[in-house]
Amino acid sequence: MLSNTDGYVTEDGRTIGGVVMEMKNITLRFGGVTAIKDITFDIREGEIRAIIGPNGAGKSSMLNVVSGFYVPQEGEVFFRGEKRPALKPFEVARQGIARTFQNIALFEGMSVLDNVMTGRLTQMKAGFISQSIWRGKAEKEEVENREICERVIDFLEIQSIRKTPVSRLPYGLKKRVELARALASEPKLLLLDEPMAGMNVEEKEDMSRFILDVNDEFGTTIALIEHDMGVVMDLSDRVVVMDYGKKIGDGTPSEVRNNQAVIDAYLGVSHD
Amino acid sequence: MPDQLIYAIEVFFNGLMAGVLYALVALGFVLIYKASGIFNYAQGVMALFAAMTLVGVMEGQVPFAHLINAVLGTKVHHFGWHLPALVGIVSTVLVMVVLAWLVQRVIFKHLVGQEPIILFMATIGLAYFMEGLGDMMWGSEIKKLDVGLPQGINLWIDEATYNIFDYGFFIDNLDIVATIIAITLVGSLVIFAQYTKEGRAMRAVADDHQAALSVGVSLNFIWIMVWSVAGFVALVAGIMWGTKSGVQFSLSLIALKALPVLMLGGFTSIPGAIVGGLIIGVGEKLFEFLVGPLIGGATENWFAYVLALLLLVFRPQGLFGEKIIERV
Numbered sequence: 001m002l003s004n005t006d007g008y009v010t011e012d013g014r015t016i017g018g019v020v021m022e023m024k025n026i027t028l029r030f031g032g033v034t035a036i037k038d039i040t041f042d043i044r045e046g047e048i049r050a051i052i053g054p055n056g057a058g059k060s061s062m063l064n065v066v067s068g069f070y071v072p073q074e075g076e077v078f079f080r081g082e083k084r085p086a087l088k089p090f091e092v093a094r095q096g097i098a099r100t101f102q103n104i105a106l107f108e109g110m111s112v113l114d115n116v117m118t119g120r121l122t123q124m125k126a127g128f129i130s131q132s133i134w135r136g137k138a139e140k141e142e143v144e145n146r147e148i149c150e151r152v153i154d155f156l157e158i159q160s161i162r163k164t165p166v167s168r169l170p171y172g173l174k175k176r177v178e179l180a181r182a183l184a185s186e187p188k189l190l191l192l193d194e195p196m197a198g199m200n201v202e203e204k205e206d207m208s209r210f211i212l213d214v215n216d217e218f219g220t221t222i223a224l225i226e227h228d229m230g231v232v233m234d235l236s237d238r239v240v241v242m243d244y245g246k247k248i249g250d251g252t253p254s255e256v257r258n259n260q261a262v263i264d265a266y267l268g269v270s271h272d
Numbered sequence: 273m274p275d276q277l278i279y280a281i282e283v284f285f286n287g288l289m290a291g292v293l294y295a296l297v298a299l300g301f302v303l304i305y306k307a308s309g310i311f312n313y314a315q316g317v318m319a320l321f322a323a324m325t326l327v328g329v330m331e332g333q334v335p336f337a338h339l340i341n342a343v344l345g346t347k348v349h350h351f352g353w354h355l356p357a358l359v360g361i362v363s364t365v366l367v368m369v370v371l372a373w374l375v376q377r378v379i380f381k382h383l384v385g386q387e388p389i390i391l392f393m394a395t396i397g398l399a400y401f402m403e404g405l406g407d408m409m410w411g412s413e414i415k416k417l418d419v420g421l422p423q424g425i426n427l428w429i430d431e432a433t434y435n436i437f438d439y440g441f442f443i444d445n446l447d448i449v450a451t452i453i454a455i456t457l458v459g460s461l462v463i464f465a466q467y468t469k470e471g472r473a474m475r476a477v478a479d480d481h482q483a484a485l486s487v488g489v490s491l492n493f494i495w496i497m498v499w500s501v502a503g504f505v506a507l508v509a510g511i512m513w514g515t516k517s518g519v520q521f522s523l524s525l526i527a528l529k530a531l532p533v534l535m536l537g538g539f540t541s542i543p544g545a546i547v548g549g550l551i552i553g554v555g556e557k558l559f560e561f562l563v564g565p566l567i568g569g570a571t572e573n574w575f576a577y578v579l580a581l582l583l584l585v586f587r588p589q590g591l592f593g594e595k596i597i598e599r600v
Contacts, residue, residue: 089485090484090488090489090491091488093485093488094488098486098487100486101482101486105482105483105486106480107476107479107483108480109475109478109479110475110479117472118473118476118487118489121469121473121488121489122487124469126469128464128468128469131467131468132460132464132467181483182486
């Protein structure tokens, strides 16, 4: 068992830091349905952490708890060593947790650049009069924010569609714009809800490359949900496996792959 | 130049000025509709309420005087002061902000995610509540509002046109001031929406709630802000109308005139509200002038609605509304 401050070295030789986010005994119910039962796991600095499991296992619910969209009935959430009270989603976002959605939530009426710029909203400090007249602090701030956004846009190779309204883009590019918006806020923790859902093989490969590059280049801590087992095993450093709201496995991809409970959940068990 | 044409030009300009006032009311509708999808039927009453509050504060009226006197048996009516217009306006803005907060806190916070028709019904309730509240607070008599805006014929235009056409145009100074204020207001709103962080957040909320939350925008804050801005716009409209024709309850009916303006301009477009207002203003004045005498007059009552209906046939989304395209 690792302590909270110790790091570890991944299978591919990267060094991972201490715990950024810790979920302790989380239980989430919707009326009579228990979506998450007593789950404990942590996310460490600089790692790519995957949550996998069959349909309806409670993966998205888990991510929604992390991002504050759901408030669990039981359990504690620790973020960067401090216990987090029940916050609103926008407050969680302001703490430096950015996310993408399973069914893409972009500002369809805005251009790609404007969408990415909204990712900087929480970082803007200048007063609105200063912003209106475009003088002083506001000007400097806008230029800085713009630079960060352009870097992200460059990084994700979406320069050519910077000015295009998002509603005109194909699905795969929208997913990438959503990732760009999340990245623009320079998050301490980036949550990706099925970043590759509905993509073809080529787009999946692109997205995988971007996720790895983001982690590598910016050192961003990433937690993601994914269905495609092959992708998950290639991408992630550690994997949480969920089934029927319970945690049935937690470890490196190779550990998880050989875990009997996980094999049973995915392939089914014979009852003879 | 024939007299008829000269008169028509004068009517045209007067129509433009009237249109500015329609546009001001329509603007309040657009703001709230854009940011929250609520069609705020109470916008007209908000203008009335703002104007009443302004007069009340400036004249030192005791709010709820009738109620207080009835319950306590006292005879208070006035504080006995007369405040300058600026103090009155600032206080009224504060009242409108508090009102915005209350509206969000008491009504719309509990109706998030409801059908548009339910939100609309809620605003009808709000409209009648505010009308009653305004009556109770400030009384129902017609009040004179004077914040020091210039009124009466503009002599310079009168003289200038007299020299050219041999006929002096009658353009009210108040209308000119209203136009200048409206232009300034729209300009600042556009700058606010495009260049400030709050404006960007407002556009974000208008577009997608979930996404807005995920980038750290508080929906509640934005909605209160938008209702406050709409309250401010209502105050400006209330001042203009109130100065022109006295603060009276029929003021709340201008909300109905804003409807055809919105249909013309589109419910989501700020420039649309302005152009729509101008078209209606000019249209009804010119129509009354040119066609009115032939069919017995009083066309101003219905012209705007017929014009809006005609437009609906050809462009359901309005002149500037967002195109309705379904992807299949």
